[in-house]
Amino acid sequence: MIKAIYPGSFDPMTYGHLDIIQRGAKLFDQVIVAVVGNPSKSSLLPIDIRTGLITQAVSGMKNVVVGDFQGLTVNYAQENKIKILIRGLRAISDFEAELAMAQTNKELYPELETIFLMSKAEYSFISSSIVKEVARLGGEVSHFVPKPVNDYLKEHYLRGTLI
Numbered sequence: 001m002i003k004a005i006y007p008g009s010f011d012p013m014t015y016g017h018l019d020i021i022q023r024g025a026k027l028f029d030q031v032i033v034a035v036v037g038n039p040s041k042s043s044l045l046p047i048d049i050r051t052g053l054i055t056q057a058v059s060g061m062k063n064v065v066v067g068d069f070q071g072l073t074v075n076y077a078q079e080n081k082i083k084i085l086i087r088g089l090r091a092i093s094d095f096e097a098e099l100a101m102a103q104t105n106k107e108l109y110p111e112l113e114t115i116f117l118m119s120k121a122e123y124s125f126i127s128s129s130i131v132k133e134v135a136r137l138g139g140e141v142s143h144f145v146p147k148p149v150n151d152y153l154k155e156h157y158l159r160g161t162l163i
């Protein structure tokens with residue numbers, strides 16, 4: 001059974017992320033969407049909310065599981081005997097950081113292979129940061145994020161419980 005990990009901040013999950021998950025799930029027996037909860041990286045949404053929203057968005061996808069972890073992705077992958085790491089590439093601007101990360105991970109865990117899936121053209125401009133900015137200013141983000149995420153952002157920005 002070939003398991004693949006798809007790690008990220010998912011703050012919040014977008015249709016770009018969902019597309020990568022769906023395509024990964026066709027390539028591998030199991031995809032583990034792993035929400036990174038490192039305290040050093042500040043996030044808008046708490047980790048349990050980010051994880052919960054992804055769980056709702058992938059419900060019905062039988063070979064996708066959602067979890068969270070702290071610390072190094074390679075340690076999590078090694079402990080769970082995962083040898084494939086999926087990342088998405090939107091544009092050349094993603095490449096430099098992703099290459100450095102993949103090479104670092106290879107040094108730390110040589111058996112791990114990073115597989116890059118190119119973003120679908122229609123999602124290549126979508127980022128969690130853009131979604132947050134548009135939603136914060138009252139704009140419509142329903143074309144960018146799955147429904148549970150859209151509902152959550154709408155409700156919380158209206159209530160003023162997200163800043």
Ligand code: ADP
Pocket residue numbers: 007008009010011014015016017020086087088089090094118119120123124125126127128
């Ligand atoms: P990070 O893990 O760097 O904090 P994210 O949580 O936003 O970033 O994204 C996790 C992974 O998904 C990264 O590999 C990122 O390049 C990829 N990704 C983000 N947005 C998209 C998108 N619109 N299309 C395809 N891949 C994406």
